[in-house]
Amino acid sequence: MLIKVNRKELTKHISIVQKAISQRTTMQILEGIKITAKDNTLILAATDTEISIKTKLNAIVEREGEIVINSRLFGDIVRKLENDIININVENYTMNLKCGDSIFNISTQKADEYPDLPKVEDDIKLDISAKDLKNIVKKTTFAVSNDESRIVFTGVFMDIKKNFINFVALDGFRLAIQKLEKETGIENSIIIPSRSLNEFVKIIDNDIDVTLNISKNNIVFKFDNTIFYSTLLSGEFFSYSALLRDEHKISTIVSKREFQFAVERASLLAREDRANLIKLNVLENHINIKSNSEIGDVFEKVKTSEHEEILDIAFNSRYILDGVKILESEDIVLNFTDSVNPLIITEKGDDSYIYLVLPVRLAG
Amino acid sequence: MLIKVNRKELTKHISIVQKAISQRTTMQILEGIKITAKDNTLILAATDTEISIKTKLNAIVEREGEIVINSRLFGDIVRKLENDIININVENYTMNLKCGDSIFNISTQKADEYPDLPKVEDDIKLDISAKDLKNIVKKTTFAVSNDESRIVFTGVFMDIKKNFINFVALDGFRLAIQKLEKETGIENSIIIPSRSLNEFVKIIDNDIDVTLNISKNNIVFKFDNTIFYSTLLSGEFFSYSALLRDEHKISTIVSKREFQFAVERASLLAREDRANLIKLNVLENHINIKSNSEIGDVFEKVKTSEHEEILDIAFNSRYILDGVKILESEDIVLNFTDSVNPLIITEKGDDSYIYLVLPVRLAG
Numbered sequence: 044m045l046i047k048v049n050r051k052e053l054t055k056h057i058s059i060v061q062k063a064i065s066q067r068t069t070m071q072i073l074e075g076i077k078i079t080a081k082d083n084t085l086i087l088a089a090t091d092t093e094i095s096i097k098t099k100l101n102a103i104v105e106r107e108g109e110i111v112i113n114s115r116l117f118g119d120i121v122r123k124l125e126n127d128i129i130n131i132n133v134e135n136y137t138m139n140l141k142c143g144d145s146i147f148n149i150s151t152q153k154a155d156e157y158p159d160l161p162k163v164e165d166d167i168k169l170d171i172s173a174k175d176l177k178n179i180v181k182k183t184t185f186a187v188s189n190d191e192s193r194i195v196f197t198g199v200f201m202d203i204k205k206n207f208i209n210f211v212a213l214d215g216f217r218l219a220i221q222k223l224e225k226e227t228g229i230e231n232s233i234i235i236p237s238r239s240l241n242e243f244v245k246i247i248d249n250d251i252d253v254t255l256n257i258s259k260n261n262i263v264f265k266f267d268n269t270i271f272y273s274t275l276l277s278g279e280f281f282s283y284s285a286l287l288r289d290e291h292k293i294s295t296i297v298s299k300r301e302f303q304f305a306v307e308r309a310s311l312l313a314r315e316d317r318a319n320l321i322k323l324n325v326l327e328n329h330i331n332i333k334s335n336s337e338i339g340d341v342f343e344k345v346k347t348s349e350h351e352e353i354l355d356i357a358f359n360s361r362y363i364l365d366g367v368k369i370l371e372s373e374d375i376v377l378n379f380t381d382s383v384n385p386l387i388i389t390e391k392g393d394d395s396y397i398y399l400v401l402p403v404r405l406a407g
Numbered sequence: 408m409l410i411k412v413n414r415k416e417l418t419k420h421i422s423i424v425q426k427a428i429s430q431r432t433t434m435q436i437l438e439g440i441k442i443t444a445k446d447n448t449l450i451l452a453a454t455d456t457e458i459s460i461k462t463k464l465n466a467i468v469e470r471e472g473e474i475v476i477n478s479r480l481f482g483d484i485v486r487k488l489e490n491d492i493i494n495i496n497v498e499n500y501t502m503n504l505k506c507g508d509s510i511f512n513i514s515t516q517k518a519d520e521y522p523d524l525p526k527v528e529d530d531i532k533l534d535i536s537a538k539d540l541k542n543i544v545k546k547t548t549f550a551v552s553n554d555e556s557r558i559v560f561t562g563v564f565m566d567i568k569k570n571f572i573n574f575v576a577l578d579g580f581r582l583a584i585q586k587l588e589k590e591t592g593i594e595n596s597i598i599i600p601s602r603s604l605n606e607f608v609k610i611i612d613n614d615i616d617v618t619l620n621i622s623k624n625n626i627v628f629k630f631d632n633t634i635f636y637s638t639l640l641s642g643e644f645f646s647y648s649a650l651l652r653d654e655h656k657i658s659t660i661v662s663k664r665e666f667q668f669a670v671e672r673a674s675l676l677a678r679e680d681r682a683n684l685i686k687l688n689v690l691e692n693h694i695n696i697k698s699n700s701e702i703g704d705v706f707e708k709v710k711t712s713e714h715e716e717i718l719d720i721a722f723n724s725r726y727i728l729d730g731v732k733i734l735e736s737e738d739i740v741l742n743f744t745d746s747v748n749p750l751i752i753t754e755k756g757d758d759s760y761i762y763l764v765l766p767v768r769l770a771g
Contacts, residue, residue, distance in 0.1 A: 116675060144669075144708035145707050146706040149702060150703055304487065305508075339511060339512045339513035339514055342509070344508040345508070
């Protein structure tokens with residue numbers, strides 16, 4: 044391999060593939076980036092077996108070749124170089140890298156020891172804008188379960204319907220659904236590891252379109268010269284639609300900011316020995332929020348729109364706050380049924396996002 | 408205690424005294440802030456027995472009083488309130504706090520259980536600008552020892568001479584001296600815990616003057632309405648002046664940036680199994696820097712001003728980088744004597760700061 048490559052371009056593409064390098068792999072070869080030089084193109088590839096990434100950039104290739112080099116060391120070196128052009132020559136599995144007055148000689152590994160990346164199959168093909176994808180990830184992934192023993196709930200359920208897609212995350216205490224209007228023409232569903240979604244949105248800019256290819260065991264995200272592969276989780280997801288009722292005994296509007304701040308203050312006393320327990324007393328035109336612990340108590344009052352019914356209900360404030368914080372509208376809608384059924388929170392004037400929190404049942 | 412106080416002012420002063428609250432105290436009373444309301448003034452005080460802080464702010468005091476309240480809880484509550492004015496009423500050791508639609512009732516403790524702060528004695532009095540203090544702290548505290556078994560070297564030695572002060576920090580591998588020109592008229596020396604200096608500079612703005620009062624066991628920093636106390640470390644410091652020679656076999660000028668980046672790159676290969684070992688080959692108009700490990704090797708070349716002598720010398724690159732990174736001048740001076748004597752680094756055109764690194768002796 045004998046190449047000349049632009050340092051800034053190479054830095055950018057190394058950062059992309061490094062998202063697929065695990066910090067704690069036991070296979071030494073997976074600490075590496077596979078580099079292929081061919082047809083005046085450099086292809087960088089990396090995998091942790093769950094996430095795999097392949098990205099291409101232009102380079103002057105004077106002699107083709109293929110090797111694997113330690114990802115962290117190679118990335119750190121390239122990022123710290125200063126000249127515009129890097130000259131790389133690989134012979135006898137040693138990479139000689141020259142840039143300005145810097146010369147590095149680094150051992151590399153054989154490329155044929157590197158695992159193959161998954162094949163891209165075109166079973167289902169969808170286009171989603173980066174902006175929509177970022178919004179979906181922000182609004183759902185925080186609500187997945189951390190419990191590795193029920194692995195399907197660590198993922199986001201992508202429920203594809205003929206003319207919309209629901210992205211659903213839940214952990215047994217709360218549930219988040221982001222709906223995306225889209226003429227897909229099909230019905231299908233998959234479960235994407237939430238880590239894959241979080242890593243993928245880190246490498247995309249806001250103004251691009253992403254193509255998704257979904258097959259039985261994999262999802263592939265494509266944009267520009269980059270392909271991002273993720274394995275899928277297999278198993279039965281929770282049948283969430285039964286939880287979504289349209290009729291609520293109380294449907295009341297609050298300022299997102301006022302409600303969030305009041306719940307945050309009420310949580311201050313409940314955070315340690317009281318498992319974040321706060322009590323809501325929903326009255327005709329305001330909500331009283333109470334909380335107490337050994338050291339004291341707190342009373343908060345938040346104005347709401349007028350409604351007829353009243354209700355007492357208790358929550359773990361953390362689950363309310365997680366969902367309220369990420370909302371963007373000035374006013375939000377709180378939908379209550381009774382003290383044992385979930386609170387359903389939506390943005391006023393936009394029903395594409397639904398956040399549902401189960402109440403805490405109080406003894407007596 | 409019955410008071411009205413401005414929320415923003417109170418927030419600011421709580422943040423100041425919280426610098427004296429230890430995260431790991433075993434005395435519950437030291438998790439508290441002592442609040443004294445008197446003469447339309449609120450005095451907040453906190454101590455971890457090494458650092459103590461007292462700060463005053465205006466308040467409308469309708470009934471005087473004195474209590475201790477949990478620092479973290481009180482700070483979190485006040486920071487999260489939203490209205491301008493906070494009403495505080497303490498009766499029977501319960502603080503009732505009202506602000507807008509928020510009401511808190513918090514248990515407090517008796518103020519007479521709180522330890523007394525040190526007395527301020529006027530043995531030695533000096534004024535230093537905040538800007539100079541911040542520079543001193545930045546240029547010295549990073550070089551102190553972390554070894555608690557030789558406690559004096561965890562502090563910064565303040566060596567007061569008749570017309571200057573040297574601030575000295577060392578850990579056995581490197582030494583940093585920041586000199587401050589000042590007509591003190593006295594000769595004295597103390598050792599200030601580096602943590603105290605680091606915490607103190609966090610609470611001062613750049614444009615103020617600070618008054619230092621030094622007595623046998625304490626140093627006191629005063630500004631505006633705040634007093635910051637620190638205990639001193641007692642013991643013999645290292646007699647550093649013998650290390651500072653004026654004559655050097657090689658005294659050569661390099662670009663700070665070029666030298667720093669070359670050493671950083673050379674360190675990339677040496678960081679794990681090689682204890683950051685880099686070798687410098689100082690030639691007549693450049694320095695070659697080499698480093699290697701099992702995975703490879705690196706060669707860097709940095710231009711220097713012309714000089715006659717040449718030298719081979721080795722270092723732990725971390726100690727060089729710690730001192731070079733904080734320098735502000737474009738060019739720096741590297742002074743070498745031989746391969747076993749320290750490298751002395753200064754800023755070009757400013758001899759107020761001296762950074763000295765011991766070389767690594769290579770076998771054979």
